[in-house]
Amino acid sequence: MSSASQVAERDVPFQLRGNSFTMMVLKVHAPASPDFFTQLNIKVRQAPNFFRNAPVVLDFDDLPESVVFDLGAFVAQVRAHHLLPVGFQGGPRPVQEAALAVGLTPMPTGRVAKLEEVVKGPDPRAASAAAPQIMVEVVHRPAMVVTEPVRSGTQIYAEKSDLIITASVSPGAELLADGNIHVYGALRGRALAGVSGDATARIFCHSLEAEVVSVAGVYRVSEDIGSDFFKKPVQVFLRDGVLRMEPLKTA
Amino acid sequence: MSKIIVMTSGKGGVGKTTSSAAFATGLALRGFKTVVIDFDVGLRNLDLVMGCERRVVFDFINVINGEAKLSQALIKDKRIDNLYILPTSQTRDKDALTREGVERVLNDLSKEFDYILCDSPAGIERGALMSLYFADHAIIVTNPEVSSVRDSDRILGVLNSRSRRAEQGLEPVSQQLLLTRYDPERVEKGEMLKVDDVLEILAIPLLGVIPESQAVLRASNVGMPVILDEASNAGQAYTDAVGRFLGEEIEHRFVNPQKKGLFSRLLRRSA
DSSP states (O other): OOHHHHHHHHHSSOOOOOOOOOOEEEEOSOTTOTTHHHHHHHHHHHSHHHHTTEEEEEEOTTOOTTOOOOHHHHHHHHHHTTEEEEEEEOOOHHHHHHHHHTTOEEOOOOOOOOOOSSOOOOOTTHHHHHOTTSOOOOOOOOOEEEOSOBOTTOEEEETTSOEEESSOBOTTOEEEESSOEEEEEEEOSEEEEOTTSOTTOOEEEEEEOOSEEEETTEEEEGGGSOTTTBTSOEEEEEETTEEEEEEOOOO | OOEEEEEEOSSSSSSHHHHHHHHHHHHHHTTOOEEEEEOOTTSOOHHHHHTOGGGOOSOHHHHHTTSSOHHHHOEEOSSSTTEEEEOOOSSSOGGGOOHHHHHHHHHHHHTTOSEEEEEOOSSSSHHHHHHHHTOSEEEEEEOSSHHHHHHHHHHHHHHHHHSHHHHTTOSOOEEEEEEEEEOHHHHHTTSSOOHHHHHHHHOSOEEEEEEOOHHHHHHHHTTOOGGGOTTSHHHHHHHHHHHHHTTOOOOOOSOSOOOOOHHHHHHGGGO
């Protein structure tokens, strides 16, 4: 691509690009089962931060032709469990029509990769890409500020915002943020910035003694953090898909 | 209104029961009416350390279950006025501790006592949770080594999130550190964490440093709280800690190695 066409591209009011997103697939076996939502609730509660507002694709492939259920109510119930159905796959024709009618996007049926118990958080922007009918409002969310030491075993998640800790983070504690993470103390636990996929997120800390640092799922464990950075003020960020560390200059 | 104190640590074997016995005795010696409760259901030890094991008829669990009156289960210490022990059951397990039952017993005790000291079991399960749930103040017992420090950190997190004060959004449980089994000579050799290392990680005020001392085991074996061994370092350190707990300003002792003159070498046997 020539530089001339790049300039021209900036002048147009939009840019159309392809992108791929990781999404969870909710395989529906028995939508009318009285246990369906009790069990979904149990699953969601195992990792509430991970599941909260995660886009999901409903897979109806396993449903028998004769299935009868209220799809509108079903989708509303799934939403009530903080999952966002954005599309669907397969299923008997009446179910597909009902799904289209409630605004779900038909997804191409392919082989679904096995989802592990713990996977990298899906990108919330996926919702807008996969389902244009859902408008994502970009609003400024104030950073989450924690002034107390973060103790071992504690998990803090700053949803759609930055996380600022003005104390130390103990070994065995875990910080998660969709945005940046700042620690104005020693970072001795785990810090995962950009957990929903924001590759521009960074981690800043006064003293890097972390067990794990990660940006947008790219991580480095304590063993691989060079001694040059250990116990130093450091920022951690992604460049070209590689996790990088740089000393913070303190004036 | 009485004050509820929990003696807790996360890790086992760091000196919770020894410290509970010493601390409760120290508070009673200062004239406060004090009861110390054993929350380690199934692994009853406090009665041994307090030397009242032969007088246990009814216990904490009997009172919770309504099988005995509180007055029947409370054991009055023979040495010190104002000091009572509420032993636990050796035959039951931690599931016998119901929140309602514990609350009822604590409410009844608080009508009579100035201080209620809860001796927590190790771990972060039911027994430990019940012992800290109603606490106003927590004394975190820690040894100068990394695993104990990490477990203490964990229990501080539990106090800040799962105690009654945390759940009801009240003023948080106040917390102080009691660093036990501290050996200044081994610290100097780098074999143990320094006081400052521990304070840096836990970031709570230091209540006291109890030196490693043979007097502790000796006292436990004869069923005497070590604070009553006034000649021992450990006993004096507990006395200091009780004073600090009550708001007195007392300089920390037993933090630095003793000067090694011929004289002190001869006298060291008395530790």
